[in-house]
Amino acid sequence: MAKLSPYFREEHESFRRSVRSFVEKEMVPNADQWEREGIFPRGLFTRVGELGYLGVRHPAEYGGSDLDFTYTAILCEELVQCGSVGTAVNLMVQCELATSIVTALGTEEQKQRFLPDAIAGRKIFALGISEPSAGSDVAALRTTARLEGDEYVIDGSKIFITNGTRADFILLAVRTGGEGGSGISTIVCPTDIAGFSVGRKLEKMGNHAGDTAELFFDGCRVPRANLLGSEGDGFKAIMHLFQGERLVLSALACGLMTQLYRLAYEYGSGRNIFGKPIIDFQVWRHRLADLEVLIEASRQLTYSAAYLLSHGEAAGREVSIAKLFTAGAVKRVADEALQIHGGYGYMEDYLVCRLYRDVAAFTIGAGSSEVMREIIAKMATAR
Numbered sequence: 001m002a003k004l005s006p007y008f009r010e011e012h013e014s015f016r017r018s019v020r021s022f023v024e025k026e027m028v029p030n031a032d033q034w035e036r037e038g039i040f041p042r043g044l045f046t047r048v049g050e051l052g053y054l055g056v057r058h059p060a061e062y063g064g065s066d067l068d069f070t071y072t073a074i075l076c077e078e079l080v081q082c083g084s085v086g087t088a089v090n091l092m093v094q095c096e097l098a099t100s101i102v103t104a105l106g107t108e109e110q111k112q113r114f115l116p117d118a119i120a121g122r123k124i125f126a127l128g129i130s131e132p133s134a135g136s137d138v139a140a141l142r143t144t145a146r147l148e149g150d151e152y153v154i155d156g157s158k159i160f161i162t163n164g165t166r167a168d169f170i171l172l173a174v175r176t177g178g179e180g181g182s183g184i185s186t187i188v189c190p191t192d193i194a195g196f197s198v199g200r201k202l203e204k205m206g207n208h209a210g211d212t213a214e215l216f217f218d219g220c221r222v223p224r225a226n227l228l229g230s231e232g233d234g235f236k237a238i239m240h241l242f243q244g245e246r247l248v249l250s251a252l253a254c255g256l257m258t259q260l261y262r263l264a265y266e267y268g269s270g271r272n273i274f275g276k277p278i279i280d281f282q283v284w285r286h287r288l289a290d291l292e293v294l295i296e297a298s299r300q301l302t303y304s305a306a307y308l309l310s311h312g313e314a315a316g317r318e319v320s321i322a323k324l325f326t327a328g329a330v331k332r333v334a335d336e337a338l339q340i341h342g343g344y345g346y347m348e349d350y351l352v353c354r355l356y357r358d359v360a361a362f363t364i365g366a367g368s369s370e371v372m373r374e375i376i377a378k379m380a381t382a383r
Helices: 010-037 043-050 067-083 085-097 100-105 108-120 236-268 281-309 316-346 351-363 370-378
Strands: 126-129 143-147 151-162 171-176 184-190 198-203 212-223
Touching: 010 100, 043 085, 043 108, 067 085, 067 171, 067 236, 067 281, 085 126, 085 151, 085 236, 085 351, 100 108, 100 126, 100 184, 108 198, 126 143, 126 151, 126 236, 126 351, 151 171, 151 184, 171 236, 184 236, 236 281, 236 316, 281 316, 316 370
Parallel strands: 126 171
Antiparallel strands: 143 151, 151 212, 171 184, 198 212
8 A cells, every 4th residue: 555646645554554554453352352242342332532543534623633535435444344344334434424423403502512523532433324215215214303392392303323322323214395305404413412312233144343232212302503504505415425434335335345355364374275375276376366456456446535535536436336336345355265264264253254154235325326327327317
């Protein structure tokens, strides 16, 4: 990664080295325990906050670093090296997804009230968009917020909510108006209020250390002052948010591919069959070469999209292309990495087994591959 790059300068590589050192010293030794316990400690949020990693793109006046999406991509690539994908995902929800709308739409008072605690990791934030009948189709969500005096009364439910079991605040997408996207708003909902409840901690195929929950809102009363922007601003803000979310998934996938390739190469170098290492067979040399192509293509698509977003460009097409490609590529790399391990790859003692499960969600989360194709198709032009 230290090679000459149009996207990264020495300060980027210094940031990468800093995150990598933290991950190797403080996350890798604990990842197996977090996966067994099904959650990582709350204190990790404050530790990551102390290091400044939860505020990469947030303004300095609230404790952030005023950096851009290229740094977000690096953070994702390095955090996921810890060996616990769920941990990396949940930290990035706090860093990038559940708080960026506060930065984008919040008043000065709201930013002062919410961002410093989030960036420092003192308070945990979750993003409440998906519902049982409305995932990628945000315009179809049904959770309502009706104004009564100086309070919004919220009724409805959310599902697949990352950080949901222990969030202090939910950045909540609600319907304050009529049908369609024009009726959607965003509200910061505290979780210590009457009527809010966590249904189940959802049991997932992978990403075990990252908690995911279903949430219920039964007459929850939230101050009108917690509305971000004006009523009806939510849909546009969420659509913009999805670009960042998809970039995060793409960058996480790139980091995972690097790790999976390393596991495959190291195992193939040390495992002899028919008198020589596995990677000395042409079939595996060529299969690993194919993986290198996938990884490099994934990086360049992701870095290019991050660069465009960092310079304020409309990059919905480029982000969707990166998300679609990397989500499929990481599953291919995981499959080959497991295959080269043979029977050992099927054993829980081997990290490749865990990662193989974890990557299954990449073609689903932040917009399924089918949705990505639809977005790309709608934006297609003659060439």
